[in-house]
Amino acid sequence: MHALVRTARTTGLLYLGLAFAGALGFLLIRSQLFVANDPAATLANLVEHKTLARADVAFELLVVLTQALAAVWFYRLFRTADSFAAAGIAAFGLVNAVAILASAAMLGTALQVAQTPAGDAAATVQLLYLISANLWGVGALFFGLWLIPMGWCVLRSGWMPRALGWVLIAGGVAYVLNAFVRYLVPGADAFVDALALPATVGEFWMIGYLLVRGVGGRAREETPAAAPAAV
Numbered sequence: 001m002h003a004l005v006r007t008a009r010t011t012g013l014l015y016l017g018l019a020f021a022g023a024l025g026f027l028l029i030r031s032q033l034f035v036a037n038d039p040a041a042t043l044a045n046l047v048e049h050k051t052l053a054r055a056d057v058a059f060e061l062l063v064v065l066t067q068a069l070a071a072v073w074f075y076r077l078f079r080t081a082d083s084f085a086a087a088g089i090a091a092f093g094l095v096n097a098v099a100i101l102a103s104a105a106m107l108g109t110a111l112q113v114a115q116t117p118a119g120d121a122a123a124t125v126q127l128l129y130l131i132s133a134n135l136w137g138v139g140a141l142f143f144g145l146w147l148i149p150m151g152w153c154v155l156r157s158g159w160m161p162r163a164l165g166w167v168l169i170a171g172g173v174a175y176v177l178n179a180f181v182r183y184l185v186p187g188a189d190a191f192v193d194a195l196a197l198p199a200t201v202g203e204f205w206m207i208g209y210l211l212v213r214g215v216g217g218r219a220r221e222e223t224p225a226a227a228p229a230a231v
Contacts, residue, residue: 005214012210025059039126046114060104081157088149099139144175171199
């Protein structure tokens, strides 16, 4: 297998792992533990479903791991096409990983408070979950930023469909706007969700292309088969 194709498929697997961990942890498990406007219910869920709460922390950590590795592997993949943009993918992806790492720490602390309560444990747990959710909210800024250089690398390299590059750039811009609209326009949940759609399309298109095709024939011709791109 061509070295660039191998790198692309590894990147795709890491990106798929990121999507899987985020969907299970943030979207599925959290919704079963956190109850908005009801601290007592959130505390009761953490006490009664300790294994699920631990899994929530574990999936957050898995998001951090796969995000960090995907960021580095995207740099490895695209550095010969545009080193500056490739470095941007890595830098923005790593900042996002740090934001989610802080979120994981908040969830871990909430679990500890629930198991060994002191003071108003329900209020403390609720506050920690709200901070965690807002770390994801503000982290959307960097998750959007990492899509923009990713799309630019697709356009500059010519290794993937140009339409994919433009969708990634549009999705990145929309995700950046998402972070601002979330706080500037209270109650605009439907609009916030709509802003995430272009990024979702671009991400899953990228994951599928990396896993199925890797890179286009042009990339295989331009890059020596035995010369893997070093980090």
